[in-house]
Amino acid sequence: MPGAAHSSLDLIRRLVGFDTTSRESNLALIDFVQGYLEGWGVASELVYDGEGRKANLYATIGPGDIGGILLSGHTDVVPVDGQDWDTDPFAVTERNGRLFGRGTSDMKSFIAVALALVPEFLERKLRTPVHLAFTYDEEVGCIGVRGLIAALKDRPVRPKACIVGEPTLMQPVIAHKGKRSLRCRVHGLESHSALAHLGVNAVEAAAEIVAFLKAMARKKRDQGPFDPAFSPPYTTVHTGVIHGGTALNIVPRACSFEFEFRNIPADDPSLLLAEVKRYAETLMPEMRAVAKATGISFDELNAVKGLDIAPDHPLVQLAQALTGANDVGKVSFCAEAGLYQAAEIPTVICGPGSIEVAHKPNEYVTLGQVRQCESFMRRLMDHLAR
Secondary structure (H helix, E strand, C coil), rough: CCCCCCHHHHHHHHHHHCCCCCCCHHHHHHHHHHHHHHCCCHHHEEEECCCCEEEEEEEECCCCCCCCCEEEECCCEEECCCCCCCCCCCCCEECCEEECCCHHHHHHHHHHHHHHHHHHHHHHHCCEEEEEEEEEECCCCCCCCHHHHHHHCCCCCCCEEEECCCCCCCCEEEEEEEEEEEEEEEECEEEEEEHHHCCCCCHHHHHHHHHHHHHHHHHHHHHHCCCCCCCCCCCEEEEEEEEECCCCCCCCCEEEEEEEEEEECCCHHHHHHHHHHHHHCCCCCCCCHHCCCCCCEEEEEEEEEEEEEEECCHHHHHHHHHHHCCCCCCCCCCCCCCHHHCCCCCEEEECCCCCCCCCCCCCEEEEEHHHHHHHHHHHHHHHCCC
């Protein structure tokens, strides 16, 4: 028997009601979605994390012997801790044509619309399938989708193209910046601050590297390379966290800090990191002249490949036809799109909502954006039914 039909608004409310902050499990939401799909006779499979606390969901509607269009969205959301919300962030509040709640823009509305239109996808008897992928831990490094991509890698049939529904105000996006985040650890030598010459100050060495990173950031800002379609139109270099020292009268033995590159396609973050490491090496002789056991090391925290698909690619042309957009955009935030493209699945980004309200208190999506997404999906049905 078919399942009960739900409107997009019903499903946005249901999905937002699950607290899927990245630190939490997403299995309650995934169980709900899997049950909903089963109600319509759509089988799905789960790809779990190593602990079995989280899962990606993958399903296909239409023929299973050819690749189709993948609609991909992440189920996790960022925390609301310390944010000044006017409403309950995990209960949708409708006001003045807006739906307020955590994840309404980023990006449960896209998932909800796709699910709400499952009955219509089935009714159209698609000649080319639509695939659904709902992932975990995108907000903390695009972690979950990597397992899903690995599971799809060697299959005889896999998606031939992908649309990631991040909030773009329903405008096609053909590129996003890459991201590489690292931790630098400086190992010094403790001493009394009155005898500072007998110690190796890890905080000061770390500060010199941070200052070098700042100089690199200024150089990128002033000299490029530039791509005016991005905002900002250059690669950014940013230090966000630093820890070191125990007391003012102790030369600090250890210091660590975390930094990142968000690169435009014209920049290779590996070359940028190599430049930082070469500078760090110049600090070593002075440190080891005091204590040979001192040193500087770098640990990679996360890396996300950038998205860069040609404006004349057939998928881009399809996205423009589905949205009615004449132009395409590029965004500075990272997404799973670059990882799909790296796995040889051409990808664009297009979804309801605005990134300008994502991650903030009182996040919202407009009803107009939800309707635009529904129209987009129905035009996609027309394309896949031909």
